[in-house]
Amino acid sequence: MTEPIEPSTSHAPTMIHPRREPFEHGLIPIPKLIFSDPTQSLLTLKQTLLASSSNNLISSAIISDSLQISTEHAQLLLDTLSSVVHHENDVVFDGAECDVYDLILLLYIQSYKKLLPRSNKDPASVADVWPSTSAFDGYFSALSPLQLMRSNSRRFMPSQADEEAHQLSYLQKHLANILSLLAEPGEEGEGEESKVLTMDRFEHLGFLLQFGDKAEGIRLSQSSPFFANSDPEMPAVPVPVSQVHDWLMQNIASALEHISERTSAKENGPASAADQDVAMTDACSVSVKLSSSTRDSCSIEGITKSSYVKHASDIKGSSVKVLNCQESTIYILAPLRYAIVYGCSDATIVLGAVGKTVRVEHCERVHVIVASKRICIANCRECVFFLGVNQQPLMVGDNHKLQVAPYNTCYPQLEEHINEVGILPTVNRWDEALALSMLDPHDSLSHPAGVSDVQAESATRLDPDQFTNFVIPNWLAGASTGSTKDNPFALPDAYAASQHKNQNNLEEVRKLIHEASLEESRKRELSSVLHVYFKDWLYASGNIRQLYCLQAD
Incomplete structure (x- = not known):
């Protein structure tokens, strides 16, 4: 009989957190993946998949057959x-196979409902950058309040503390x-206990x-009292599920209490400059709240109405969120793992x-x-995406008039x-x-019957005649050198023919001007x-602001 292990938080070196990535990037709006x-x-399903697996690994063909x-x-x-x-170093994930238990956990959290977007604390500042009229106003007038709420882009992402809680x-x-x-059955029988x-x-x-x-690469077992000191040469003794449950519940309750206390102190204490909603101003003054999360x-x-540049040396961590930026050009010239762009308008x-x-x-x-x-891409309007992507772009939600083009x-x-x-x-x-x-289906709104079967609007290809290279100014290259001189x-x-034609037209105009016999x-x-x-x-294009701002930097 296994000796009971007292649940304790003493082995946990720091606070427990949910991994954001499955909740932010792992939810898929396919009805067959959501179980009542x-x-x-x-x-x-787990038993079916394990019976078809090799070393607990399964292919997309097995997934297709099992989930229909x-x-x-x-x-x-x-x-x-x-x-x-979370453990890509252990298994090579090349898009061909996955682990059964990871898949089961991903399918389980398809029942998760996301927080509703919050409203802005300063409606006047939003009105200043979000025009009250739009090409979509005629369309919106025919929508129900529910559809209007879903289509309204004037949303602000919930705070990280709210999302984590x-x-x-x-x-x-x-x-x-x-x-x-x-779990699996213990030595004492088949019962849950x-x-x-x-x-x-x-x-x-x-x-x-x-x-x-920063838990990437740190095994969860090394933070627990159950397996932290296990001999790598010997198989660790299995632990009763009830003990793991109690230990995790203690840690989660402690983390929720910590978040609540921190939020309460922030709301009741004096507002710091970093916490206040920054007034949106004109010209080159950057109204930005930049935070490097731990x-x-x-x-x-x-x-708003500015330009902003970040290089690899400026980015703390491997994930970036660009939130609620308007009439601006944002350059994030760095290698990243994840990125979110949310609530932006009239920007590059x-x-x-x-x-x-x-x-x-x-x-x-x-x-x-x-x-x-x-x-x-979700719930976007009149946007153009210049993409270099290895997998199919995914279009979900209430999209309108989107265009895609090559990088x-x-x-x-x-x-x-x-x-x-x-x-x-x-x-x-x-x-x-x-x-x-x-x-x-992962948002917190109720949906009219039958509407969930409606497919999202896809994107059209940008006309090659409208395609141009986007030139990043030389002074943004940073202190380090690099070998890239052309689009990889x-x-x-x-699109190549259109580029060639435009280049020829430019050279012809230059030649005509150069050869013109003018006084x-x-x-x-x-x-x-x-x-x-x-x-x-x-x-007219707004590029004069970018020119002034970048030269000032």
């Missing part, structure tokens, strides 16, 4: 799991069910939970290289330029960055968008006219 009775359904979903959706599920899994509360409520999916967790099964909890701020991420929030956002996944949500009239393994920029360190995060520049699936459901993603023939006074007049038109274009 997830515990019993997934216990049955299309091969395309099965591959999407496998790719999604690969992008959020919400995720911990979900795990607290469902912990017993989650443990039952990982006799079930145990081996160290290997316990490690799978690291898919959802972590201790400390949990391996960096947030850039509230930039350049993300260097993202090795896992990018999510763009509730944006309007935004140009996004990114090299990434994969991208998910169109470079900077000296780009190839170094894409190699570092594992992106293949020889593979670009920018125009193979996969559209899923228009309504997201090959352009499709139609000096006429040359000065021509030069003056060209400068006037160029200056008018700078002001």
